[in-house]
Amino acid sequence: MVGHRTGQVRRGIVSFVRRGGRITIAQQRNLDRYSDQWVIEAPAPAADPAAPVEPLDLTAIFGREAPLIVEIGPGMGESLVPMAAARPEASVLAFEVYQPSIGSILGKIADAGIDNLRVMEADAADVLARLLPADSIDRLWTFFPDPWPKKKHHKRRLVDSSFADLVAARMKRHGIWRLATDWEDYAGQMREVLDDHPRFVNEFREGWAPRWEQRPMTRFEQRGITAGRHIFDLSYRRR
Numbered sequence: 344m345v346g347h348r349t350g351q352v353r354r355g356i357v358s359f360v361r362r363g364g365r366i367t368i369a370q371q372r373n374l375d376r377y378s379d380q381w382v383i384e385a386p387a388p389a390a391d392p393a394a395p396v397e398p399l400d401l402t403a404i405f406g407r408e409a410p411l412i413v414e415i416g417p418g419m420g421e422s423l424v425p426m427a428a429a430r431p432e433a434s435v436l437a438f439e440v441y442q443p444s445i446g447s448i449l450g451k452i453a454d455a456g457i458d459n460l461r462v463m464e465a466d467a468a469d470v471l472a473r474l475l476p477a478d479s480i481d482r483l484w485t486f487f488p489d490p491w492p493k494k495k496h497h498k499r500r501l502v503d504s505s506f507a508d509l510v511a512a513r514m515k516r517h518g519i520w521r522l523a524t525d526w527e528d529y530a531g532q533m534r535e536v537l538d539d540h541p542r543f544v545n546e547f548r549e550g551w552a553p554r555w556e557q558r559p560m561t562r563f564e565q566r567g568i569t570a571g572r573h574i575f576d577l578s579y580r581r582r
């Protein structure tokens with residue numbers, strides 16, 4: 344079980360590589376223009392890991408109380424922004440580690456004219472553990488997480504049993520976690536972890552969910568299809 348103030352779930356191993364940011368002029372311009380409005384600063388971990396941490400004040404961040412949708416790793420926001428626009432009744436919070444992508448997301452938010460989406464440049468595993476209140480997430484989206492296909496890198500995959508414990512602790516009862524991947528082996532790992540997890544129920548008894556029609560196609564999904572890979576969708580309800 345993951346306590347609220349326990350800090351990192353897995354020390355040292357992260358699900359991403361810090362890429363040196365080649366940022367476009369448009370992405371930088373969007374960051375300069377819109378960060379104040381839609382980017383939330385993640386408070387840095389305290390020097391003393393035992394120090395109490397204030398969880399994010401979601402009501403203050405969104406200026407209202409509303410159901411919370413969290414997306415992990417939205418990339419350039421190709422599916423995130425239209426999906427947030429289609430759900431004005433919800434507050435949507437996205438965690439992305441790659442700053443240039445956040446620049447792209449901000450441009451899309453401005454184009455869409457929406458105000459129910461905020462982005463944090465942060466490792467989702469760290470933020471969920473340190474900063475999100477318990478029982479706060481209504482919906483969690485994890486679409487095409489970095490697959491880490493080589494066996495020696497599997498330990499970097501975001502979705503494993505310790506991450507599932509963390510999600511279970513942060514998600515509301517009856518919350519829904521939707522996932523998708525084009526890597527069969529990772530899809531199998533997700534099924535194994537979540538089918539066996541005491542706090543999640545597979546919404547589709549037969550196993551895989553049908554492709555979620557509400558999720559717009561992204562270049563990552565398209566790349567998988569073009570390469571001849573099957574797209575696996577999964578949907579789990581928190582008990």
Ligand SMILES: C[S@@+](CC[C@H](N)C(=O)[O-])C[C@H]1O[C@@H](n2cnc3c(N)ncnc32)[C@H](O)[C@@H]1O
Pocket residue numbers: 357358359415416417418419421422438439440441444465466467468485486487488489490501561562563564
């Ligand atoms: C393969 S891309 C998929 C992007 C998008 N979901 C899509 O379907 O197009 C995975 C994204 O997850 C981000 N990412 C990986 N690990 C992360 C983490 N621990 N926290 C936040 N973002 C992460 C990467 O920077 C990248 O943008």
